[in-house]
Amino acid sequence: MFTVHEVPGPSSEKEVKEHQAAQLINDWSKEKDINYRKFQKGSSVLSRMVGFLVFLIFFAGAVWIGVQWLLVPSGVLSLFKKAQVPAVAEKKPLDLEVKAPLEIASGDTVNYEIVYTNNEKYALSELELIVRYPDNFNFEKAEPVQLMNASHNVWSIGSIAQGESKKIKIFGQILGEEGAEKIFTANLSYKPVNFHARFKETKKVSTILKSSVLSLSVLGPKNLLAEQNIEYVIQYKNNAKEQLKNIAVRVTYPLSFVFADSDPTLKEGEDAWNFPVFDAGAEGRILIHGALTGAIGEPKNFGAEIGFMENGAFRLQNRTSLITPVIDPHIVVDVTIEQIGASVKKPDAPAGEDTISVKFASGALYKINYKNEGDLELKNIVITLEIVDLQHLIKEKSFIYADGKDAVKEYDTKNGRYTLVWGGKGGAFLKDVRPGESDSVSFTVDISGKPAEENAELANTFRSKVQLDARSQDITVPILVEGRSVVVMVE
Template sequence: MDDKDKINRLRKKLYSRNSNIQNQRRHGLRPNRSSVEKEWSNQGNKKVVRKKNKLSLLRPFLVISILFFIGSILFGSFYFFGGKNVVSSNKVEIKIQGPTAIGGGNKLGLQISIVNKNSSTLELADLIVKYPKGTRSSDNLGKELLRFRDSLGNILPGERVKRNISAILFGEENTQKEIVVTVEYRVAGSNAIFFAEKKYQLTISSSPVSISVRSFSEVISGQKIDFSIVVSSNSSTDVENLVLKVVYPFGFSFTESNPKPEFSDSIWEIGDLRPEEEKTIHITGTMTGQDNEERTFRFAVGVRDEFDVKKLATTFVASTRGVTIERPFISTDLTLNDKREDLYIFNSGERIQGEIAWKNNLTEVVSDAQIEVHLSGVSVDESSILVERGFYNSVTDTIRWGKDTLPDFIKLNPSQAGIIKFSFKTKNISALGLKNPEVVVDVTVRGKRENENNVPEEIESVLTRNIRIISDLSLIPRLLYNTGPLSNRGPIPPVIEKETIYTVVWTVTNTANHVSGVKVVGILPSYARWIGNFSPNNSDISFNPNSNQIIWNVGEVSQGVGSSLSPKEVAFQIGFTPSLSQVGETPVLVHTQTVTGFDQFTETQISNEVLPLNIQIKSETGLPSGYDRVSK
């Protein structure tokens, strides 16, 4: 019986009327006595025994260990640096004999002498020579030589080993070059590699090539400037794989060069130069800027970096040329269609309105002034040229204003100004078969002034602007039923609530410039549906049901596609189910048809939209009367 049952039984007895509770015998309490002394007793002095500290026992061993460690260091230092039978790198003597200066591109010969002043043998010794960047092998100029290694074998105590090495160093004139000579070796009983090193410095006294830049030191803003760069060989051997790099200042616009640049209008491949041979490069461009601004052109000749064609791995010679921009005697400000730009972009057949604002900037009178505009380019429509108070000479393609057409040009007073106007159109290039059509507008101002000796002096300034014509990228849509690469079906004319399937053909043509990223997009109305059949099968054409757009990714379209080359073309089917509300109408099958692309020559985005395509079939014959209207 557990305690819980006992408690329940006791509770029943306590609260029961009939329970007979008997008195139980209780145990009495007994005192617990303890004997405690009432005062301190004299126990005497007890001896306290302390435990012996273990650290005091280890202290002698710790001192001995420290002394042993210090002794090991001293012995090792003596062994490696001052011992009688040890090897020290300080006792490996390296002597280098050679010139302190040498012409770039000339053969450098060095005599290297290694003496082992140690009492032990230098085992498996190697001679390592590290050359500066741009060094070439003396046996093969086409091979770059940055590191040379030669085995010396074992070098006995007191033994002297000599080696003769050669290389061809390149660099700019008066630059310092450093050659690092290292002797690697091993010692008996060790796997470690030790080395001794010595550096040798010399000066490149002359460059293997020289560069001479000739040009005007002053130029009028907007005027052409010519540079003649002459690269000559100063080397007694052939200098190979030379490259000229030019860095242009802000405001310079490259026009042309002879020979043509190899990369980005700033890199020319010169190739190999024999001793005393020279090559010339001519560069032409225009400079624009503010009065009295100085611009710096930078020219460098060297060897191309094999990892980056825009950089030189080694520069042999560098030169700078400063050009100051002067204010023209008679300033001219040309705008075309109210735009002031260095390069204009216009559409084929567009009329171009030209306006020239002129001003005498001198403090003296200019007499016999004249302004000429020369239009060059086969895309100029000569019959469209209009001149205000001037004369157009079709023989020279020049518009001229002078004292015979403008009395003010007899004598221009200081600060006198005026405006002259002209206009012309570009030809429709679709029928010309031109590639990258361009019009060059040259504005030349001439006049006379008296110099300090009262002698008439001819003055002249030139302004040049270029016009590039956008290519005619065209989309030609047409509808087919009886012909074409796909089979169609359904009633003709279309009947309400019955589907007729047509074939839509998109044809893309292009005239003058290469166009990339060409895409055609058309939108279907709600009552037409995309069938999913198209030809050719490999065409990149798709349908977006969310926007009802048909998208044809044409890609690259070359110049002459559709004339000298076959056009780009795709055919696809759409279904048309007319409604009762369209009876008697000619519904549209394809809304908003647009062709887009990027003109690579003009660097502009092209976008041309054509009219919606309805159910009229204009390219087929023999169709029933009323075929193009919905019937019941």
């Protein structure tokens, strides 16, 4: 017989419900545990990724700092300095300051005050001050004077103690036109303790000339020829609102200048024009005439000064100058004469002359060539040809001009002299010739068919010589150039 055992379980409805509830809670707990383990696994992967990224960032930063440290030793330190708040500006080892007025009247005395301070915790040695003065600055005095050189522009100061401050004062007169800027420069060099190298501080100050009691200017030629007469014009004015007294104007002439006259004239034994009274706003001028000689390229400096005469001494108020170079216009001009059909040039021509021969009863072609080999443009060109024919070998009425460039011809029958002029009054107009350009004029004449019976000792010859006269806007006097003489022998 089989024994029947009862399966364990709830025996009542209440127990069944309690069992079902416990079973649901148990299933929910298992599912919760499984999800939590999944979440734990996912969180672990994420943490490792974040940690790896943080490691990379720190590693890259360390590498960059290392490179900065190796290449620029101050690089790392500068990072920390930038982070400091607030930033403090570093003091220079040596402070240099130059004090000067912003504006001053021409002719007044200016005071430049140079102050220098040692900001280091130790002395600075071998200090040397070098100054550069403005144009037209007249040195008067300086303090201290014992450290200054003979040229009044270098001070050998020596050393300066820790925290010490010193000054140098320079006094002088500034001259110039109204509105001119005058720049003063100071360079102070020094050596710190245990250093072999020198260090330098530089400061510049600017002063504007607001007015000039006496204005002055010089007018003259822009260029000079090697030998020429010249005129200089000195203009001066009283810019003050009151009358001035005891005004004097004096000049410095260029080398090789030969004085001719002036207006107003200079009194004998005087080297300056003196004006006892000069009214407010009044103007005046002085004309000076003379002659100059000089080598090509040599500059000619004409200077003028105006000031007051005080107790027999000249007190300068203004100064100016005009520098004019001596130039060579470099113009080439010559005349060629050929027998129409043939010509022969003689090799035994005298110095400075060319000799050619033509036949009786032939024609001769004259051609005048000129070229501008200089740097000036030639204007108002006039060419003058002179032919001296004492034996009347040229037929007077046979002149035929080429290219419509007719000349004004004058003939002195008695002396057998022809004068032909192109340009100027009446002659054909000749165009301006720029640098590098050239031009010419030409004509023909007929030669007599037989030799002259009188004056046979002249060997049947006539002579020709050409001259070029031109003007240029860069030169105040005419430019005169002569060509070589040409002797024509008629055979």
